[in-house]
Amino acid sequence: MSILSVLYCEIRKVIRSNVFWLTFLVFLIGPLMMGIGIISAASVDEINWQVYLTQLPNTLAALGLIGYTFISAWVFGREFTDKTIKDLLAKPVSRERIVISKFLVILAWDVLLALFMFAVGFAVGAVSGLPGWSAAFVGDTFLRFFITSLLFIFITTPGALLANVSKGYLAPLGLVLLIVILSTVLSDMGFASYFPWTIPALFQIAGTLNMSSIIILALTGIAGTAGTFAWWRFAEQQ
Template sequence: MNIFSVLHCEIRKIIRANVFWLVFLIFAFGPIMMGVGIILSSDAGGINWKMYLTELLDSLAPLGLIGYTFIAAWVFGREFSDKTIKDLLAKPVSRSKIVLSKFIVILAWSLLLSMYMFAIGFAVGGILGVAGGSASFIWNIFFKFIITSLLFIIVTTPGTLLANVSKGYLAPLGLILIIVILSNVLASFGFAPYFPWTIPSVFQSTGFLKLSSIIILASTGIAGIVGTFAWWRFAEQQ
């Protein structure tokens, strides 16, 4: 089997799962509640698209981290929880193609979730009468939000490794809850540019990253990817 056949099978498997649709249902509530809260807390008629989207996406981007981590952990971890790992390994396809197809699906699903949350938040603003924004500004802030989402997706790769090592998706979810708490603490002490899981939020707020932050972020993502490929290549599959 070539990589496209493996990817096709992986996509069909994901779309047919109830979890795929539940993720979009659950993560619709975040932008809805945040958007309504931002508008209601502002002075009547005193909020425009720049104020609304800036505040919304600064809060929404870290929320996406939880969703992206769940997606990454579930795509790998479900093979163990559903006990389909042996059937998967019995297929006439290399393990590296299986891992690569899963990473591609994780990337596509996570980006789709990111665009979905932005669309929901934008729709809430439009329905509740936010005005005063230009198409170019909205496009620019959307583009920055997508880049921020990609940065968050990069740091979910250690979660994929943990999902394989722990043979399930609960451990990565527990880890991300600890990371969220730790991120708030470190950010309050000024360490946000040096902690992998807060670096994307720095980009969302400032629009740029220092070289040290880029190196830390890239190293974290690469470590998770390489570790996952290595685990599938060398670890004993029970």
């Protein structure tokens, strides 16, 4: 069974699920409310495209962190909660191809959501008729937001690993809650550059990262990816 066939099966499973469309609904309401909130909170003389697009991506960061981690955990964890793991492993395909296919689906799903989220936020600003339009600034903001989203997606791999180890996606949801709490506490303490899940938000704000943050980010994503492959390769499936 080729990798394309496995990937096609994974795509069909995701698109036919209610969770796929529910995430787009959440990522519609979130940016919509955040955008309206930013515009409503500022006075008429203060708000413009530069102010709006500076604040909006920062507020979307938390939504992306929670959403991407949930998706990563759900794609792997649903095989256990739906009790389809044995059927999946019985197929004439290597476990490595299954994992690769799932990670590719997660990547595509998250990228679509990131683009959708920015588009909704942008549409709110356009409908509101904000002054100070600058195509160059919008382009730079979008590029920074997209890179930030990719960084968040990269560090969701520990959530995928936990979903496999715990054989479900409830434990990763607990991880998300812990990450949100620690992100707030560590940021207030000045350790945001050393906590993997706050590092992408720092890039969103500053547009750059120091070497130690890059290393921590890379090791976290690689560890989650390698751990997931190792679990599927060596762990006994019950």
